[in-house]
Amino acid sequence: MSVGKELAGHLHFPWHILVMGKGISAVAEEAARYGASSVLSADHELLEHPVAQVSASVVAQATTAVEATFIVAPVTPWTKDFLPRVAARLGAGMVSDVVGYEIEGNTVVFQRTMYAGAVNAAVMITTAVKIICARPTAFPKAKPEERPSAIVPLSIEIDPASIGTTFLSYEDRPSERPDLTEAAIVVAGGRGTKGREGFQLLEELADLLGGAVGASRAAVDLGWVPADLQIGQTGKIVAPSLYFAVGISGAIQHVAGMKDSKVIVAINKDPEAPIFQVATYGLVADLFAAIPTFVEAVKQTKEA
Amino acid sequence: MKVLVACKRVPDPSAKIKVKQDGSSIEAEGLKFVISALDEVAIEEGLRMKERRGGEVILFSVGNVQAEEQLRMGLAMGADRGILVVYEGFPDSDLVARAIAAIFREEQPDLVLMGKVSPDTEAGQVGQLAAEYLGLPQATFASKIELDADGSKAVVTREVEGGHERVEVQLPAVITCDFRLNTPRYASVPMIMKARAKPITKAPLDGLGVEAIAKVKLRNLLPSPQRKAGVRVESVKDLLRCLKEEAKVI
Numbered sequence: 001m002s003v004g005k006e007l008a009g010h011l012h013f014p015w016h017i018l019v020m021g022k023g024i025s026a027v028a029e030e031a032a033r034y035g036a037s038s039v040l041s042a043d044h045e046l047l048e049h050p051v052a053q054v055s056a057s058v059v060a061q062a063t064t065a066v067e068a069t070f071i072v073a074p075v076t077p078w079t080k081d082f083l084p085r086v087a088a089r090l091g092a093g094m095v096s097d098v099v100g101y102e103i104e105g106n107t108v109v110f111q112r113t114m115y116a117g118a119v120n121a122a123v124m125i126t127t128a129v130k131i132i133c134a135r136p137t138a139f140p141k142a143k144p145e146e147r148p149s150a151i152v153p154l155s156i157e158i159d160p161a162s163i164g165t166t167f168l169s170y171e172d173r174p175s176e177r178p179d180l181t182e183a184a185i186v187v188a189g190g191r192g193t194k195g196r197e198g199f200q201l202l203e204e205l206a207d208l209l210g211g212a213v214g215a216s217r218a219a220v221d222l223g224w225v226p227a228d229l230q231i232g233q234t235g236k237i238v239a240p241s242l243y244f245a246v247g248i249s250g251a252i253q254h255v256a257g258m259k260d261s262k263v264i265v266a267i268n269k270d271p272e273a274p275i276f277q278v279a280t281y282g283l284v285a286d287l288f289a290a291i292p293t294f295v296e297a298v299k300q301t302k303e304a
Numbered sequence: 305m306k307v308l309v310a311c312k313r314v315p316d317p318s319a320k321i322k323v324k325q326d327g328s329s330i331e332a333e334g335l336k337f338v339i340s341a342l343d344e345v346a347i348e349e350g351l352r353m354k355e356r357r358g359g360e361v362i363l364f365s366v367g368n369v370q371a372e373e374q375l376r377m378g379l380a381m382g383a384d385r386g387i388l389v390v391y392e393g394f395p396d397s398d399l400v401a402r403a404i405a406a407i408f409r410e411e412q413p414d415l416v417l418m419g420k421v422s423p424d425t426e427a428g429q430v431g432q433l434a435a436e437y438l439g440l441p442q443a444t445f446a447s448k449i450e451l452d453a454d455g456s457k458a459v460v461t462r463e464v465e466g467g468h469e470r471v472e473v474q475l476p477a478v479i480t481c482d483f484r485l486n487t488p489r490y491a492s493v494p495m496i497m498k499a500r501a502k503p504i505t506k507a508p509l510d511g512l513g514v515e516a517i518a519k520v521k522l523r524n525l526l527p528s529p530q531r532k533a534g535v536r537v538e539s540v541k542d543l544l545r546c547l548k549e550e551a552k553v554i
Contacts, residue, residue, distance in 0.1 A: 077465045081444045084429035088436035093519030096427040118321040122523040164441035168470040227463040242553040263551045280534035293540040
């Protein structure tokens, strides 16, 4: 929302918020506090567990309804799935993982990273409708305003016969911990944790600090932690105030997902591990000794 | 089962990437190139389907003529033939998707498989764009694909926020693969020898009826600023003191 609002401000455009789902009136009310020209509310049975064709169709219909020229969305597993379909449907150019932009005359130049964070690319969209998927860690959050927006119900048409995809089930993994991409502290483990038991140590530390648990791709591929905890080029991008990389060697594919963290702590047995090249504080130690000691020390300072 | 699988030429993920002085592209000189790791997963999945069901695995790539090297490597894994859409420029995702749509219309496969994202340009759009252009269902981020008995449907387990989702897609469909789907095989020496004789068709864009226009244009590349190393601490006690007193993050 902050990207859409700011972009609209620079270009002197109205901006609208699209809320889509099933039974979403509370979310629409909430969205109406952000100063948009209107909040479009698409409430539909098929949006309870939306498949890509349905989500894409709704966004395309909303775009037409308000004659939008920019579509701005945050990078999430959901938007990554369906937003390119919107682009193909509307003949629009789409830029994934936008981390910044500049307005040069009538043109908006978008910045994004490539090659596991080694390269910054400046790109332009040549089509009338432009789609931007913005990386949430790269922009501030929108703030609520005084003046509420009007909520406009959006009537949508979906032909169920044209979808070809049926939602079957969703296997939830309930967690008490904060969301990985929103947590102020992330404790991440890699191959060096050697398995579930190693991760239990990290979970204890995360819970003590009110943080989230993350992992390198190696730990996910080995089945030690669920796939949605993966941080890195092919997983999530995080930028907490404090990031612990524990038993993670620090391949650039992992670093791409956490290098914008404010403080990075690396704990690794191998003094040559590349993770130390990006760490604010590096500790060469065996995590199985260091983490329990650290946990005890934190507990003591909390009690003191 | 006729499966069309992506086989993208990308720099070796362990290689150090340098940007050309003029910012027009990366410095390819001296770089080692490989098949995109997630495309390898897609190729493996296609081969396993063929081993169970029979049929054909066709690889495609959109890029410069050197991409033939990676197609050859994919054929050495066991694929039957390759299609190289020759394009010397910097294709945006949309151009690649339109090329795939053109190949699809010609080949009429039962399934299109590819990695969920490639490690070079990292857009993650091609599969979904191609599916929409072809009016096909899609399943992205697949960690399991179960084909039904007559090959008319597939149940796909997808890695989504908070867990796993299962969807059923009517075939033909486009499925993009995640790392947990399988572990790709290595090509054996006899297979590498055998792959030399397998056909690779070169198809220019205009021959496919695909217009060479870009919806997203690259203006320039810059090396990104790298984070600097901080300090080594001697003990857990030191670490905690630094985090509390210096960084003030605990």
